[in-house]
Amino acid sequence: MPQNTTQSQKGFSLRDFVRQYGNEAQCADALDRWRWPQGFVCPACGHAAEPVRLRTRELLQCRHCHHQTSVTARTIFVATKLPLTTWFLAMFFLTQQKNGISALELMRHLGA
Numbered sequence: 001m002p003q004n005t006t007q008s009q010k011g012f013s014l015r016d017f018v019r020q021y022g023n024e025a026q027c028a029d030a031l032d033r034w035r036w037p038q039g040f041v042c043p044a045c046g047h048a049a050e051p052v053r054l055r056t057r058e059l060l061q062c063r064h065c066h067h068q069t070s071v072t073a074r075t076i077f078v079a080t081k082l083p084l085t086t087w088f089l090a091m092f093f094l095t096q097q098k099n100g101i102s103a104l105e106l107m108r109h110l111g112a
């Protein structure tokens with residue numbers, strides 16, 4: 001009997017998840033890579049160059065027009081009070097079961 005290639009894919013374990021997205025910096029780096037896979041592009045002027053990274057406020061500042069943005073600006077994570085690790089963990093749980101996950105179960109897993 002032929003195997004369904006989608007169903008027989010190797011899973012992404014919780015251990016893999018924690019190794020890859022276990023802290024805020026790893027989650028922010030992932031958002032950075034997903035938003036600007038070819039490198040930072042200023043959303044205001046379109047200038048493509050490595051931005052100035054303002055560590056005190058976790059902002060990226062365009063070297064050309066000085067527009068400030070962040071990896072969460074214009075995403076569903078903007079102005080969230082929850083850490084990115086909580087959102088990423090929620091996404092992990094949401095995608096791990098074929099039939100999804102209930103809000104109550106998700107709340108229990110996240111400890112919220």
Ligand SMILES: [Zn+2]
Nearest residue numbers: 042045062065
């Ligand atoms: Zn700019």
